Amino acid sequence: MVRVAVPDQGALEGLAKIVSKSPLPVIGDIHFDYRLALEAMKAGVAGIRINPGNIGGTRKIRQVIAVARDQGVCIRIGVNAGSLEKDLLPYPPQRQAEAMVTSALRHIGLFEQSNFKNLKISLKSSDVLQTVRAYRLLAGQVPYPFHLGITEAGSLISGTVKSALGLGLLLVQGLGDTLRVSLTAAPREEVRVAYQILRALGLRKRGIEIISCPTCGRCQINLMALVKKVELAVQGVAAPLKVAIMGCIVNGPGEAKEADIGIAGGKGYGLLFAGGRRLRKIPEQQLVPVLLEEIENLVQQKG
Ligand code: SF4
Numbered sequence: 425m426v427r428v429a430v431p432d433q434g435a436l437e438g439l440a441k442i443v444s445k446s447p448l449p450v451i452g453d454i455h456f457d458y459r460l461a462l463e464a465m466k467a468g469v470a471g472i473r474i475n476p477g478n479i480g481g482t483r484k485i486r487q488v489i490a491v492a493r494d495q496g497v498c499i500r501i502g503v504n505a506g507s508l509e510k511d512l513l514p515y516p517p518q519r520q521a522e523a524m525v526t527s528a529l530r531h532i533g534l535f536e537q538s539n540f541k542n543l544k545i546s547l548k549s550s551d552v553l554q555t556v557r558a559y560r561l562l563a564g565q566v567p568y569p570f571h572l573g574i575t576e577a578g579s580l581i582s583g584t585v586k587s588a589l590g591l592g593l594l595l596v597q598g599l600g601d602t603l604r605v606s607l608t609a610a611p612r613e614e615v616r617v618a619y620q621i622l623r624a625l626g627l628r629k630r631g632i633e634i635i636s637c638p639t640c641g642r643c644q645i646n647l648m649a650l651v652k653k654v655e656l657a658v659q660g661v662a663a664p665l666k667v668a669i670m671g672c673i674v675n676g677p678g679e680a681k682e683a684d685i686g687i688a689g690g691k692g693y694g695l696l697f698a699g700g701r702r703l704r705k706i707p708e709q710q711l712v713p714v715l716l717e718e719i720e721n722l723v724q725q726k727g
Contacts, residue, residue: 529566
């Protein structure tokens, strides 16, 4: 699904166009103004994300609930550690999870009083362990699906590490129904990282998994460039294949044989493997096109 920010009236025009053309469910992200939530639902969003604490009081929330109920729209209650109610502040850093859960339960209570249960909950913080604790604490108390995320997780590398840890700890426990990786990077990187997390946990199988070694003194080909080129070229492939790209013929053949297709590098050449068998020797400059051709052939065969 795709979340679209709806910061003002101007955004609503674009939202209606996006909703009408999107093949994916669109979620409207609403802040501060309940009227934007009402209009977003009119534009046909599948869900809205609100922080009930900042959209203007109980009466307005009830209006949002009434329309959501009518239109079968799911509401995500987003609790963010950075914008908790004033009476929950300050809390000791190690009690952040409890404060987030208290806030979430208050908001949930408001919706339940109106007998509205089409909810999804998120508890976001930039602190990995407090986030994990918060979801675990809330999990025993409510039946609603969870949207997971480590918010403001940072740049591509630090955000990936934090997200993989936090989301991984929760997902292996069976917690979490949707997720978002938040990075200070292009949104497509967030999607790629999220997918890699799911794949590493065995929760998704689509796409090419590349297994490659870190290189060492035995490596005599430009493995990093090779992996980079292949990874880029196969981004759009949906077939679940394992491709091993290894630096040497000492430890490389084992992994290459285990994969659907593999390369083990030699001095200026690479040995090609497929289906557990060694096929042939390829000059280094032809490794990328040959590997891509072999992948394409296998995709066609499996197709
Ligand atoms: Fe080194 Fe070969 Fe292992 Fe790569 S596969 S790290 S080159 S020993």
